Amino acid sequence: MLRPRKKYTVHDLQKLKGTRCLTHIHVKSPEEAAAAEGAGVDLISCSFDSTEAQLRLPHIIEAAPISFISVATPHGMASAEEAIRISFKALEMGASSVYCSASTSIIEKMCDEKIPVVGHLGMIPRHVTWTNYRAIGKTVEEAKQLYEQMKELENAGAYAAEFEVIPQQLATYLSSKTTMLLMSLGSGTGCDTQFLFSDDILGDYDERLPKHAKAYRNFFDENQRLQNERIAAFSEYIRDVKEGNFPDASNLINMDDELLQDAIRKIEEPQ
Secondary structure, rough: OOOOOOOOOOOHHHOOOOOOOOOEOOOOOOHHHHHHHOOOOEEEEEEEEOOOHHHHHHHHHHHHHOEEEEEEEOOOOOOOHHHOOOHHHHHOOOOOOOOOOOOOHHHHHHHHHOOEEEEEEEEEHHHHHHHHHOOOOHHHHHHHHHHHHHHHHEEEEEEEEEEOOOOOOHHHHOOOOOOOEEEEEOOOOOOOOOEEHHHHOOOOOOOOOOOOOOOOOOHHHHHHHHHHHHHHHHHHHHHHHHHHOOOOOOOOOOOOHHHHHHHHHHHOOOO
């Protein structure tokens, strides 16, 4: 395992910038978190944007106790105060840092409170009504705007930024122009971390795999096979009950006839 046995801190990660590319997986369950830590992944992230996700976080942290875990805060937080409150809640539960795609004005106030924040640049799924689903930074104007947004985020105090679907040459150049850790999601090999979702790695959905992703297994088909096995097993159980084949003698608990009659007499005798 390349990662030290103690949990990373933001200070540790900042010292690693430019030394090697860290691995980073976004997980959706404690089982996936345990598998990621067991495999030796450097960084883990997970959602914190719903009641269900917030209830799941302690179990993910318990499953991966020595992993640096960043959590994604809800999109559309109405104020810096709300963002700060939610972020401190996550940190108090054991998260190592928080992801936030809000404006730099909100992120700056979060950082003023010493909250470790990961921002988001490039193709931001929640903003695609303005950009469509496409690579960002393929024109001179967009590349310059991306640089300016990166410096704004850096000046706001973010320690890292997710770099999503940006041309690899531009992403590599920009990584050399910031103190932030840049987390490549479809932005090539020149950033500080290589980021994928567990669903992509495991092949756990019935959709076209994004160009920037790679599936190492086919969990969708495997889960479908298991679902078919569940249906088959339940169907066999129903048939056995209907046909009187379950329970059979091996499933029954017997009682001595004489003891049964004594019990019946005791139950039925007048009080």
